[in-house]
Each structure stands twice: as structure tokens, then as C-alpha cells.
Amino acid sequence: MATRQRPGDERDDGAGAPAPSSRFVTADVSLVDAREEVSTTVGAPAGAQSDADTAVVRRQPGETSAARAAPAAGGAPGSVDAGVGRFGLRLKFNAALIFTFAAGLGLATWLSDRMLRDNARQEVLQEARIMMESALSARAYTAEHVKPLLEGQLNERFLPETVSAYAATKIFLSLRSRFPDYTYKEASMDPRNPANRASDWEADLIGEFRNHRDRRELVVVRNTPTGQMLHLARPLVVSDKGCLSCHSTAERAPATMIEKYGATSAFGWQLDDVVAAQVVTVPMSVPLARAHDALTTFMVLLAGVFLLVLALLNVLLHFFVIKPVVRMAALATDVSMGRDGVADYVLRGHDEIASLSRSFHRMRVSLEKAMAMLDE
Numbered sequence: 119m120a121t122r123q124r125p126g127d128e129r130d131d132g133a134g135a136p137a138p139s140s141r142f143v144t145a146d147v148s149l150v151d152a153r154e155e156v157s158t159t160v161g162a163p164a165g166a167q168s169d170a171d172t173a174v175v176r177r178q179p180g181e182t183s184a185a186r187a188a189p190a191a192g193g194a195p196g197s198v199d200a201g202v203g204r205f206g207l208r209l210k211f212n213a214a215l216i217f218t219f220a221a222g223l224g225l226a227t228w229l230s231d232r233m234l235r236d237n238a239r240q241e242v243l244q245e246a247r248i249m250m251e252s253a254l255s256a257r258a259y260t261a262e263h264v265k266p267l268l269e270g271q272l273n274e275r276f277l278p279e280t281v282s283a284y285a286a287t288k289i290f291l292s293l294r295s296r297f298p299d300y301t302y303k304e305a306s307m308d309p310r311n312p313a314n315r316a317s318d319w320e321a322d323l324i325g326e327f328r329n330h331r332d333r334r335e336l337v338v339v340r341n342t343p344t345g346q347m348l349h350l351a352r353p354l355v356v357s358d359k360g361c362l363s364c365h366s367t368a369e370r371a372p373a374t375m376i377e378k379y380g381a382t383s384a385f386g387w388q389l390d391d392v393v394a395a396q397v398v399t400v401p402m403s404v405p406l407a408r409a410h411d412a413l414t415t416f417m418v419l420l421a422g423v424f425l426l427v428l429a430l431l432n433v434l435l436h437f438f439v440i441k442p443v444v445r446m447a448a449l450a451t452d453v454s455m456g457r458d459g460v461a462d463y464v465l466r467g468h469d470e471i472a473s474l475s476r477s478f479h480r481m482r483v484s485l486e487k488a489m490a491m492l493d494e
Contacts, residue, residue, distance in 0.1 A: 207440055208432065215431070219424050227417060234413055238405035239348070243337060246350035246400045249290075253302050253396065256289050257282035261358070276374035281364075287314075299344065299401040304354060306394035310384035316395070320351075323395045327353035331392070345403035354394040356387050365393075442471045446478055453482055 260282040268280045278284045283304050290302035305316035307324060316324060319338070327333055338349040356362070364371050366388075368381035387393055445463055452460045464479050465472040 207443070208435060211435060212428070212432070215428055219428075223417070223420065223424075226420065227413070230413055230416060231409075234409035235406065238402065238409040239339075241405050242348045242400050242402050243350065246348060246398045249300065249302060249398045249400070250350055250352060250396065253286040253290065253398070256286040260285040261360070272372050272374060274374070276372060276378045283314075299347075299399070301397075301399040303397045303399075304394050305397050306354075306384070308383055308386075309394075310379050314394070320395060320397060323351045323397070324353075324392065327351075327395060328392045339402070345401060346406065348400050348402050350398045350400070352396045353392045354396050356389055356391045356393055359389065362387060362389070438469075439471060442475065446475060449482075450478065453485065 265280040268277050271277060293300060304314050305320040306314050307316055307321060309315050323336055326336060336351045340347050364375060365384055368376060368385055442465060449460055449463050462479060463475060465475040
């Protein structure tokens with residue numbers, strides 16, 4: 119509070135020597151203008167301010183509150199902190215989208231590849247089952263219709279056409295002339311035809327069928343020099359007593375057959391024995407190649423859709439979020455610097471950005487009124 123000192127008054131400085139007299143002429147001023155020091159608190163809670171937290175601002179004669187708010191160095195009108203653009207909202211938004219897309223693309227690729235490979239495998243397996251049923255149909259037709267017609271000639275010469283396995287094998291040999299990778303084989307540990315002797319992995323299939331009589335089908339996928347091959351195997355069980363006439367003992371077999379094939383192989387069969395395995399082989403290279411092409415096309419389309427969505431979202435982000443926020447940030451900088459003639463910026467609409475612009479405008483009006491009251 120300013121004080122009045124009458125002429126001639128003297129102040130004792132505590133050392134006995136009179137201090138020179140001073141004259142003060144004061145006028146009616148506001149409480150703020152009468153103060154010599156204005157304390158501005160920085161960050162400290164009320165009641166706990168210290169000298170380190172308080173900055174003393176001395177007001178010069180004739181200085182207004184708005185001018186006091188502007189820093190000495192100042193800055194370019196409408197300038198925004200230079201560090202904002204370094205890791206701005208657009209960069210963070212795009213980084214989050216790209217990371218999410220990369221994770222989603224990886225997961226989609228893995229799941230799609232599994233699904234397409236499974237579909238290719240099921241497609242090949244269906245082809246193998248159709249081939250197997252064709253072979254069984256050929257065997258059944260031979261046993262029911264061909265053999266009865268030719269049995270009368272077996273005493274003169276043995277006709278292999280009366281054997282159902284021979285008919286099925288010959289039919290698929292004709293098929294291999296056009297599709298060499300498709301095969302049918304009745305693999306046996308003791309075959310009458312050496313071409314039907316089981317390889318090591320086929321012998322394992324026969325052993326699996328013998329040890330597990332409830333098994334009705336086995337599927338094996340093997341890598342070969344020509345690509346992956348799917349093998350469908352089913353047990354060949356002696357279910358017809360008519361087979362024993364040629365495969366039980368050499369004595370019961372037709373003499374013409376013994377003359378043709380000998381008396382050392384394919385004997386000793388008994389009813390319900392697993393004597394061989396029917397094996398159908400189908401290549402998987404073509405379906406897998408189609409699956410790979412479909413996966414590549416799907417991933418390219420998915421990436422294209424993502425880039426289109428990313429571009430669209432960036433356009434929307436720029437016009438509806440970044441541009442208004444940058445404009446309001448520039449206005450806030452101008453207002454905080456105490457510059458005059460700053461234009462109003464109020465967006466129309468009912469979204470969050472429009473609400474923020476209206477709130478900022480109300481805050482600016484209230485601040486200007488408060489500063490005007492302080493300057494009165």
C-alpha cells in the first residue's frame with residue numbers, strides 16, 4: 119500500500135543519522151497499480167509456495183497487462199512449437215495403422231495359407247477316393263460278370279482277365295498314359311505279379327492294417343522328386359471264398375494258372391486276412407500351386423484395400439482433425455503472446471472438434487475481459 123509522507127518528516131535509519139527527506143505524491147489508483155511487485159506463482163499448490171517457485175514481475179509505469187503477458191523475445195505470429203511436427207498426430211496415427219495392418223496381414227496370411235492348403239488337400243483326397251471307388255467298381259464288375267463267362271476256358275488256358283485285381287490294374291494303366299502321376303497299386307508282401315511287390319513304406323501300411331483291424335483308410339503325404347504326393351490306402355481283405363480257390367494252396371489252384379505263374383507266390387490266404395493294401399496316388403503339386411496363386415492374389419487385394427483406406431483416413435484426418443487443431447493451436451499461441459487482431463475461429467457442428475473450438479472461443483473472450491478489467 120502506498121503511503122503519504124509530510125514535508126519535513128525524517129526517517130531514522132537506525133544509526134542515529136537522519137535520512138534525507140522524500141516526497142511522494144499519490145493518486146487514487148487500483149489495487150493492482152498500487153502494488154510495486156506482482157508475484158506470479160509457478161506450479162506450487164496454494165499455501166505451499168516458496169521463493170524458488172515464485173517469479174517476481176515488476177510492472178513499469180504505463181505498461182498494460184496485455185503487454186506484460188507477451189515475452190520479451192516474442193515469436194512469429196501464429197507460430198506453433200517446432201517439436202509438434204516431429205512426432206505429430208498424423209505420424210502416430212499412420213504408425214498405429216501400419217503396425218495393426220502388418221500384424222493383421224501376417225495373421226491373415228497364416229490362416230489363409232492353412233485354409234487354402236487344407237482345401238487343396240481335401241480336393242486331392244476327394245480325387246483319390248473317386249479313383250479308389252473306380253478300382254473297386256472294376257473289381258466288382260469283373261468278379262460278378264466277367265469271371266462267370268470265362269470260367270469254362272480255365273481248364274484249357276488261364277485267362278488273367280478273370281482276376282478282379284488284374285482288371286482294376288489294367289484300367290488304371292490305361293489312365294496313366296494320359297495322367298502319369300496318377301497310379302493304382304495293390305501292394306502285397308507276397309505278390310503273384312512282381313510289379314505289385316510292396317515297397318518299404320507300403321509294407322508299413324499293410325502292417326498297420328493288420329495290427330489295427332478297425333482301420334479302414336490311411337492317408338499319407340510324401341515328398342518325391344516330382345513334388346508332393348498324396349497316397350490313399352485301404353486294406354484288401356479276403357471276404358470271398360472264391361478267392362481261396364486260387365490262393366489257399368497250390369494243390370487247389372488251377373493247373374493252367376500254376377503253369378503260367380508257378381506255385382511259390384500268393385498262397386496261404388485265409389478268410390478275413392489282410393493280404394494287401396490298395397494304394398491310390400494323386401499328385402498335390404497342381405492344387406497347391408493354385409492355392410498359392412489364390413493366396414498371393416488375396417494378399418495383394420487386401421494390401422490394396424488397406425492402402426486405399428489409409429489414404430482416405432489420412433484425408434479425413436487432415437481436414438476434420440489436424441487442420442482445425444493446428445489452427446486453434448496457432449490462435450492459442452497468438453492469444454498467449456498478447457497479440458492484437460487475432461481472428462475468431464469457431465467451427466460449426468456437433469462433434470468433439472467443434473465443441474473444442476467453441477470452448478476455446480469462450481475461454482478467449484473470458485481472458486480478454488479479465489485482462490481489460492485489470493487494465494482499468
